[in-house]
Amino acid sequence: MRFKFLKSFPFVQNKLAKLFSTTKQSKFHFQTNHRPSRPNQVLKRHLKSNSTTKALLLFRDLLRKGISSIDSFSLLFVIKACTQKSLPIEGKQMHALIINLGFETNIFLQTSLIDLYSALGNIGDAHHVFEEIPTKNVVCWTALISGYVDNQKPNKALQVFRQMQMGNVEPDQVTLTVALSACVDLGALEMGEWIHTYVSRRKELSKDLSLDNALINMYAKCGDIETARHLFDSTKKKDVTTWTSMIVGHALHGQAEEALRLLAAMKEENNRARAKKRNFDSWRGSSIVPNNVTFIGVLMACSHAGMLEEGKKHFQSMIEDYGVKPRLSHFGCMVDLLCRSGLLQEAYDLIMDMPVQPNAVLWRTLLGACGTRGNIDLAAEARVRILELEGSRVGDNVIMSNIFAAKGMWDEKIGVREKMKQQRAPGCSSIEVGSLINEFVTADDDHPSKREIYEVLECLIETMKAHGYSPLGMASSS
């Protein structure tokens, strides 16, 4: 699919070269003469139903019909499709197309490009797009802040948040919600409190439920569980996330009983809502049925407090009463629960029997417990599994070495320690552009000629280089 889509590119390039000599002309043409609204509605529908491939194929057909079949709206929907499915090559082509069609200054497209690049892990290019926006509004500032948060750079996110205010752009409820998640990542309680004060002063902001939830979450994660609970109690309108955030908060603070009381209260509230719905047809309250995340909180609470039976009961109830299919994270909680109760064999059996593939994190939970309890056999088994899944990590060898030491198995301990000396510090991988192109060409069964693809890519690379972007839209490999 990816390669068929690419085929259209030289066609567009050539067509453009003939039709327009300057950017200005092209802008004039697209914004005034043609409004292809019907295909755009179809593109939008595909996007809504998550049919990315259909959207891309339709867009390719539109391009083949001629560039007058598309406009800025078509481009926007396709960029969103690329963002949804994290498609770096297609996304980069869309950006090149936007530049070539003279849409670089459309703030809606620029904002979606920021979103696209940050979803691809390429925050450098996201920032570059942002820099090129002459009059930055609150939406594009927020998109960039959100990009930094999603790319695990919360410090930078808050730095941009401050820059935004220095630039006299007022944050809105979305900006503040995103900034609060940066505070959570940093444990930055003071900044979170500052945002809380700011929200209290601006009355129009206090109506936003997502923002209220973000505040509760921030206080709970930054260690101020009392304020989190106070906010929770004083929030009249609560949704599943409000309840879940508070349950997780109590779980993290080791307050398992309080977490379970909240789950019970949540169920009760939900029953009341249902009764109201039966009695008054016009009643439009939102449902607050515990979801898979709520149960992660509940299971975490049980495992942290060592409440084995309680945890098993809720795990069962989650599946039977609430129809929640357990995911890896739920099994993770259960393995943790069993391990903390010393039931290592039972934990191992659960891992082997569960219907989802275990990951290294799960095996490492077992390995950690084996370290504490001194179970060599299971530790060795977990160690092998981790190696298969993830390769060697220093921390795992430390556990093995400590188990051997505790059992007086000095030769084995020395063996592991020797291996550790050879281990290098964890590094990061990089992708070279050359090898990427090769993979790109050879991976295709139904592709245009190799030369054609190289031409397309060269053209793409040139366009992006000329505008100071990374040529292929991959995460920076430098």
Next chain:
DNA sequence: GTAGGGTTAG
């Protein structure tokens, strides 16, 4: 008709 947001095992 168009852009940015929240809860998730260790």
